[in-house]
Amino acid sequence: METPDEHSDRRGVEAIIEQTGTDIEEGRYPLAITNNPELYRLELRRIFGRAWVYLGHVSEFQEPGDYARRYIGEDPFILTRDEAGELHAFLDSCMHRGAQFCTAESGNTSHFRCPYHGWTYKNDGSLQGMPHMREAYQDLDEDEISLEEACLDTYQGLVFGRIAEEGPSLAEYLGDFTWYLDVLFGTTEAGMTMVGEPHRWESKHDWKTSADNFSGDSYHVLTTHQAGLETENLARGPWEELTDFPGASYLACTERHSVGYYLSEDDETFMGYPDAIADYLNPALTPEQRELFGRSVFHFGTVFPNMSLIHGIQSGGWGGPWACIRKWNPRGPGVTETTSWWFVPREFAGDDAFLADSHRGWESLSPGGAFESDDLTIWEGIADSSGAVTHELRGTRGNMQQGMGAMTDEVETVEDPLHGPAEVTSKGLYFDERNSRTILRAWCGMMRGGTEAETGTGDGSESEADPDPGSEAGVDA
Ligand code: FES
Ligand SMILES: [Fe+2]
Structure with a gap:
């Protein structure tokens, strides 16, 4: 039985969830959703109890x-x-x-x-x-x-689990995002293989913060990782072209998952893999997927709720290419245990020189590497401040408006076969927060809980698909 205080807390967080659903259509969100103990308990049941x-x-x-x-x-x-x-x-x-x-x-x-x-x-x-x-x-x-x-x-060798006994199939849950997972994990005939043991570390940040960051926040690189840019560690080799923001590079999101690609003009780039990669390509790739991989310098993204990926060249002597999956395990309100897996195409798993280079790339994005500590400092600060009573009492809103009509009249949809099934806009890569909005919209869809009839999902979203994969589960939070 709930105490009066607990009942009031519960009513309070339900109001925050509803407010988020409304705010996100204006590119805003209540900062109080981060590091909120009451919301956290609901996330465990309504999201992690039902999602793949x-x-x-x-x-x-x-x-x-x-x-x-x-x-x-x-x-x-x-x-x-x-x-x-x-x-x-x-x-x-x-x-x-x-x-x-x-x-x-x-x-x-x-x-x-x-x-x-x-x-x-x-x-x-x-x-x-x-x-x-x-x-x-x-x-x-x-x-x-x-x-x-x-x-x-x-x-594509990725194993997903679900607690709820009923619900959409994994294929339904991933939806159109499988097109991008093919390019990320099905590019060579033998597929990817993990090397070594996954790394784990705990930090005081909210799992949503890192899921959002990897979903498509290229914008933060310019400031958070400024030291890396100034020392040109991020600006050498194929990265040099990024200073020109090549038009084909893009951010994209499907119903609830998101991805971003840095592309070169050269369709034999292959993220810097040894030339033999061209002989190992998976014949199941479409010509568009093959070209996308061929021109790729860097990929990243988030599969909702808490799997992120990053794949590509780490330049400036940091090694690579390497592929990595991150999992943001919630370990309490405002606490996350990160697991990081290192992958290579199975065809290169016996190439010691390649592995040494690839491992240095993976290491550069770890707590002992060059870039992770930049992010962790910021993410822990977000958890610390977002838990502020001020935000909850005043209903403070954060901002996710980049790429929305209200911000600019120059956003246009860009058609290109390399974009796959998702919509891509002219503000992509650096100046569109649609991937962040997609992740948060998926969060809202599941946090509203209950049945599809109770939750509704058609609130003017950028995606017309139902972002509530638990709606068929009948699991009452
Ligand atoms: S055998 Fe008794 S708890 Fe497992
Ligand atoms: Fe970062």
Whole structure:
């Protein structure tokens, strides 16, 4: 039963959610949505309880028994490949008293044995047995007991999990964004493979801040990473062309996901990969996808809610090319654990010289690298200030108006086959915040909760698609 204070808090955050839905159509949003403890609890249920959430890559789980701890929201899941080769994601909670049964971050095992009373499960989730089974559980139907399991599906080797038992398929959830994921993770015939172990680090920032940043905030590079620009670390090699903002470079968003591309005029750029990449290209790519990859210098984006990606050349002696997936694990209001995976095309996985160069590129965007600390300082400050009572009481609005009609009368849609299925405007790349608005609109769609009839989604958005992937789930937050 809610106390009067809790009831009032709940009414307050519902009002903030509604206000966000209205504000975003004017390119504004309540700053109080960031680092808000009451909203955070709702995010765990309404977003992370219903969305398809990135968990890992198939290349991490090649052998039966390979497993790793991964999170959906704050829920700890064990992603593992069973003895028959099937992938599963089990909640790390024993069906006896709920104890965590997996104490390692990753490894290989055919069974999990709970440390509390010794119940043991096979890596397909079924109950293997328990101590003194005959004496203690004569009538127990063991077949009725198995670990709680998330729904799982994959696309281009990317494994996604969902807590809600009902809802749209992964293909429906990703929608048109699969066109871009093909270019990001399906460019070579053998596909991408993870190298080494993912890195993890915790920081005091809101998961939404980094998801927004990677969705398409090229604008911040000019200020946040000014030191890198001034020392020309970001302006050498293919990056030099960026000073001219080549017209084909763009930001784009589908219903709820977003991407950005820095492109060169040369269709043999291939992000700086060794020349042999041209021999390894996936024949399934369309000519447009092939040209897009050929001209690519840098890609980035966010798959809502909390998977981001970055792929390309890191110039100025920082190495590369490299591909990276970031996952922004919520670990409490205003606290995020970042997981960072390093990927290379499988064809180059045995090329030591390439790997050394690629690894330096990946490292440059880590807490010990050149650019991450620039961002983390800012992101932690956002969490610190956005939690201010002033913002909540005064309803302070932040701004996301770049690229909206109210800001300029020069925004036009630009047609180009390299743009894929999403709409691209003339203000792309640096001066359009439509990707940020898309992420926030998806946030609103799910945070409004309830059924489709209760939430509605047609509030004049830039995308006409329903941004509420949980609407079919019938999961009441
Ligand atoms: S809680 Fe796992 S065996 Fe008792
Ligand atoms: Fe940055």
